[in-house]
Amino acid sequence: MAQTLRCLTYHTHDSRRSNPGSPDLVIAGRRGVLYRELKTATGRLSRAQDEWLSTLVLAGANAAVWRPEDWPVRIHREIRAVS
Template sequence: MVKAEAYLQSNVLKLCTSYRLLAYHTHDSRRSQPGFPDLVIVGPGGVLFVELKSEAGKTTADQEKWLAALNGAGVRAELWRPADLYSGRINDTLRDLAAKRRPRSVTCPSCTHKIPLEAA
C-alpha cells in the first residue's frame, strides 16, 4: 500500500470509529478476489464499499469492475482519494451513513464526478 493510501485509510478508520460505524479491511488480500474494494463500512444508513487511492493512483480493471457491479446492484461503492478527506466529502458521507440519511449524491467510480440523486 502506498504511503498516501495508508494515511487515508488510517483517517477513514478513525472517522468510522468516531461515528460508531463498523469498518472491515482485509489486511492480507493476496489470496482474495482481485479488485475487491479496500473497505466495507456499515452503519444505520446502509453499507458502503470504498476503494482508496492516492491522488495519482490508478484503479485496475478489476477494481473498476467491482465498483461498477456493486453500484449496478444498488449498493453504494465509491473511490476516495486524499482530496476527498481534505474537502470534507468523506466526513459528510460517513456522517450521513451514521445518521440514516440518504446520500445527496453518488460519485461515479470511473471519473469521480458527483451525480445528484433525485428526491425520494
C-alpha cells in the first residue's frame, strides 16, 4: 500500500544483520515519516527496540508498533496520513 501511495519504504529483512533494536520498517512520504516495529499479536519489544522507539518519539518522530490486528484500518490510516 505504501508504494501505491508513492511512499518510499525500507524493511529490514534480516534483523540479525542490523543494529539491535532499530525499527523493522520505515515509510517516508511527502507529509512525514513512519518508523514501525512489526510484532505478532503477543510479541514483546526487546529492551533495545523499546529504547529506539522511545528515543524516536522523544525526538518528535512518528514511531510505534504495528501488530496483525492493526491491519487494515490503522495501518492504512497512518500510511495515508504521511503520503
